[in-house]
Amino acid sequence: MRKNLDVIAAYSIMLGLIILVGFLQSWSMALSILCLCLISAVMTIGANIQWGYAGLINFGIMGYTALGGLAAVLVSAPPVEEAWKAGGLNMLLCAFIVFSMILVIRLILKKFSKSKNRNYIIAAVIIAGLILLRLISAPAIESIEAVNPATTGFLGGMGLPILFSWIVGAFFAGGLAYVIGKIALGLRADYLAIATLLISEIVIAVIKHEDWLSRGVKNVIGLKRPVPYEIDLQGKEWFINLVQKFNQGSLNLISNSLEKQQALKQLVIESSTVFVKLCFAGLFTAVVIVLLIVTQKALYSPWGRMMRAIRDNEEAANAMGKNVVKQHLLIFVLGSAIVGIAGAMMVTYDGLFTPGSYRPMRYTFLIWVMVIVGGSGNNFGAILGGFAVWFLWIEAAPIALFLINLFTSGLEETNALKVHLINSIPYFRFLMMGIGLLLIMRYRPKGILPEKIKRV
Amino acid sequence: MDFLNAIILLLNYLIVPALAYGSQLALGAIFVSLIYGILRFAYFTAGDLMSFGTMFTILFTWYFQSLGISLGFLPTALIAIPFGIIVTIFYVLLKDKLVFSYYRMKKSPPVMLAMVSIGTMFVTQAIVRIVIGPFDRRFFDGEKFIIKANEFKEMTGLNEGLAIKSTQVITLFVTIIVVSILFWFLNKTKTGKSMRAYSDNEDLALLSGIDPKRVVMITWVIAAILATVGGALYGLDKSFKPFTYFNNMLPIFAAAIVGGIGNPFGAFLGGYVIAFSEILLTYAYKKFFVYLLPESLEPDGLLQLLSTDYKFAVSFSILVIVLLFRPSGIFKGKVL
Numbered sequence: 001m002r003k004n005l006d007v008i009a010a011y012s013i014m015l016g017l018i019i020l021v022g023f024l025q026s027w028s029m030a031l032s033i034l035c036l037c038l039i040s041a042v043m044t045i046g047a048n049i050q051w052g053y054a055g056l057i058n059f060g061i062m063g064y065t066a067l068g069g070l071a072a073v074l075v076s077a078p079p080v081e082e083a084w085k086a087g088g089l090n091m092l093l094c095a096f097i098v099f100s101m102i103l104v105i106r107l108i109l110k111k112f113s114k115s116k117n118r119n120y121i122i123a124a125v126i127i128a129g130l131i132l133l134r135l136i137s138a139p140a141i142e143s144i145e146a147v148n149p150a151t152t153g154f155l156g157g158m159g160l161p162i163l164f165s166w167i168v169g170a171f172f173a174g175g176l177a178y179v180i181g182k183i184a185l186g187l188r189a190d191y192l193a194i195a196t197l198l199i200s201e202i203v204i205a206v207i208k209h210e211d212w213l214s215r216g217v218k219n220v221i222g223l224k225r226p227v228p229y230e231i232d233l234q235g236k237e238w239f240i241n242l243v244q245k246f247n248q249g250s251l252n253l254i255s256n257s258l259e260k261q262q263a264l265k266q267l268v269i270e271s272s273t274v275f276v277k278l279c280f281a282g283l284f285t286a287v288v289i290v291l292l293i294v295t296q297k298a299l300y301s302p303w304g305r306m307m308r309a310i311r312d313n314e315e316a317a318n319a320m321g322k323n324v325v326k327q328h329l330l331i332f333v334l335g336s337a338i339v340g341i342a343g344a345m346m347v348t349y350d351g352l353f354t355p356g357s358y359r360p361m362r363y364t365f366l367i368w369v370m371v372i373v374g375g376s377g378n379n380f381g382a383i384l385g386g387f388a389v390w391f392l393w394i395e396a397a398p399i400a401l402f403l404i405n406l407f408t409s410g411l412e413e414t415n416a417l418k419v420h421l422i423n424s425i426p427y428f429r430f431l432m433m434g435i436g437l438l439l440i441m442r443y444r445p446k447g448i449l450p451e452k453i454k455r456v
Numbered sequence: 457m458d459f460l461n462a463i464i465l466l467l468n469y470l471i472v473p474a475l476a477y478g479s480q481l482a483l484g485a486i487f488v489s490l491i492y493g494i495l496r497f498a499y500f501t502a503g504d505l506m507s508f509g510t511m512f513t514i515l516f517t518w519y520f521q522s523l524g525i526s527l528g529f530l531p532t533a534l535i536a537i538p539f540g541i542i543v544t545i546f547y548v549l550l551k552d553k554l555v556f557s558y559y560r561m562k563k564s565p566p567v568m569l570a571m572v573s574i575g576t577m578f579v580t581q582a583i584v585r586i587v588i589g590p591f592d593r594r595f596f597d598g599e600k601f602i603i604k605a606n607e608f609k610e611m612t613g614l615n616e617g618l619a620i621k622s623t624q625v626i627t628l629f630v631t632i633i634v635v636s637i638l639f640w641f642l643n644k645t646k647t648g649k650s651m652r653a654y655s656d657n658e659d660l661a662l663l664s665g666i667d668p669k670r671v672v673m674i675t676w677v678i679a680a681i682l683a684t685v686g687g688a689l690y691g692l693d694k695s696f697k698p699f700t701y702f703n704n705m706l707p708i709f710a711a712a713i714v715g716g717i718g719n720p721f722g723a724f725l726g727g728y729v730i731a732f733s734e735i736l737l738t739y740a741y742k743k744f745f746v747y748l749l750p751e752s753l754e755p756d757g758l759l760q761l762l763s764t765d766y767k768f769a770v771s772f773s774i775l776v777i778v779l780l781f782r783p784s785g786i787f788k789g790k791v792l
Binding site: 057183184187188189190191193194195197198199201202205206208209361365368369372421423424427428429430431433434435437438441442445 | 497498555558565566567568570571572574575576577578579580581582583585586589590702706709710713763765766768769772773775776779780783
């Protein structure tokens with residue numbers, strides 16, 4: 001028990017802070033912070049597997065998150081039958097062409113020995129394939145996007161429950177990671193970082209501009225939730241009774257029955273949002289706990305030991321007969337798949353998919369700050385980092401406002417400097433993140449909860 | 457006549473803009489490459505350092521404008537750039553003292569330094585947004601065009617107009633001057649040679665009595681100069697918006713790596729490679745072929761290889777291809 005004291009202490013402080021937000025600001029706010037903290041925690045588990053276990057730098061987190069989000073759309077959005085009729089067949093044909101192109105290239109790679117001619121043949125296959133794709137897809141895309149462009153204009157999804165998309169998102173992200181890993185994992189650490197960063201930008205560009213697939217910047221809204229809607233809850237008998245029971249004390253103080261009705265109504269509306277968020281938080285907590293158990297088990301298994309050995313000394317591990325390339329690829333895929341789950345969770349929580357909002361600051365670098373601040377190599381640390389950094393990211397504005405008011409208390413309300421500072425409060429969160437990261441890297445380079453290695 | 461028209465069309469929409477954009481990227485790529493060669497880490501603050509320098513250039517421009525100083529037909533920003541540079545030099549040296557020198561002393565791995573540079577990226581971004589705000593700003597004044605499309609048409613009697621913005625010419629001029637001074641400095645002066653030696657083999661350079669502190673300091677100074685000049689030129693030509701500058705970090709990295717990271721001359725050429733391929737691949741060639749081909753062969757489509765939405769994606773794909781087949785870059789890296 002004693003050795004886990006720091007973990008328990010850190011998590012209690014974190015939960016205490018969130019509860020404090022509940023008392024000071026509102027419970028709905030506290031719960032939405034909690035939900036996003038949990039999603040961030042899933043992302044940091046994914047990033048931590050790659051960086052903490054294996055020492056791989058993946059700056060492409062944004063790309064996998066977006067792919068997970070795309071999975072949520074493709075799984076849960078209702079299919080647009082008209083669009084399928086207009087161009088579905090052509091798009092399926094295109095998918096078939098891409099698939100056969102990959103097969104042909106693999107065949108060529110296998111059959112011919114490495115030579116200049118082989119490269120030319122592969123290039124010719126790719127170019128011919130691209131021209132064919134363009135010819136087949138261009139009219140289809142045009143007709144798909146012409147179908148009711150204000151509301152649909154895309155192929156739609158499968159109309160399945162959105163929870164399936166969490167698994168599908170993992171597969172999407174894992175698949176992309178497999179391709180990227182195959183081509184880029186041989187690169188040196190900093191090259192890998194830059195390459196993954198740029199590839200994730202390409203992924204975003206595709207999602208943003210292929211309207212037939214994802215509606216692009218027109219966004220997909222109104223995705224079905226796995227939890228009840230507020231409006232439905234407000235009409236349900238059992239929910240109203242539940243709220244009444246909870247607030248018995250305060251309701252009894254009101255003597256006028258009409259006012260009592262009004263107060264109850266207000267309370268029901270407020271508690272319905274809290275209830276919905278509680279449901280979400282429960283779902284997300286389940287995911288985090290499952291992932292935590294699995295990753296912890298993996299970390300202390302022979303496989304985890306091998307990963308750490310590879311991370312700490314690649315050559316030695318290689319000499320011991322461990323297949324470094326294969327293990328790196330495996331862990332790259334696993335970590336990215338977890339990030340994909342988080343991407344799908346995020347879209348599930350928001351109920352909408354906005355490709356324009358995926359920016360590297362928020363979805364790549366912030367996640368890295370979380371992992372490094374929390375403690376790379378330690379799952380509890382990474383999750384704590386997700387919580388702490390997200391909490392700061394959200395609460396930075398009120399804190400900054402408080403600090404500015406404190407330091408400029410001598411100035412008048414209309415003072416130009418004060419007004420300017422107060423107007424630029426949203427940007428203080430960048431400052432806090434940067435300074436926080438720099439301080440942690442300087443004085444506690446292993447993070448708040450550093451990696452613990454069991455020694456025998 | 458049609459042939460001339462086609463050439464002018466390409467000049468107007470392809471070559472002149474690509475040259476200007478390429479120069480702006482090249483200035484950024486050179487300093488990223490220098491930092492990589494000498495300080496040995498990927499400097500993720502690149503884009504934001506450019507926006508920092510540009511911000512101060514803008515502030516000084518406003519100050520000079522309020523004093524009534526102007527350069528006539530040239531933009532006032534040109535006098536403001538040196539002042540912007542001074543502030544930026546001050547900023548990077550302070551940052552080095554407070555942040556980077558510690559990790560250099562400890563001989564931390566390059567990855568660690570790259571992470572630290574992400575920390576400074578957050579801080580720089582915050583400073584820029586707090587001081588000047590995240591909005592789009594134009595600070596260009598003076599004569600906008602050297603040749604206007606209409607004037608050109610009248611002058612030559614061609615169908616196609618050629619418009620050359622003065623910012624494009626200024627960009628090219630300033631780039632040529634700055635880059636030639638830089639390469640003269642690196643190749644001919646003693647300090648420059650010592651920097652190249654340091655980049656080539658640190659231990660050997662230290663043994664032969666090169667002062668590492670001096671080398672590092674000069675690298676930062678050069679980085680600040682190039683960042684401010686490149687950023688200000690980009691801002692003059694297009695507009696200043698912190699978010700765009702942050703995004704420009706990506707093609708800059710692409711240029712530096714394509715040219716062979718650690719090799720400033722390669723990075724310089726890499727900037728143009730990236731700019732030209734971005735614009736060449738996303739340009740709609742329909743009109744060009746309409747001029748060249750006989751009427752019966754006129755193309756139906758736009759003849760655009762990729763839609764302009766994929767402008768960034770082009771440079772990244774080039775980068776990925778280069779990384780796969782020639783990781784040391786087209787012009788062989790690591791030889792400053």
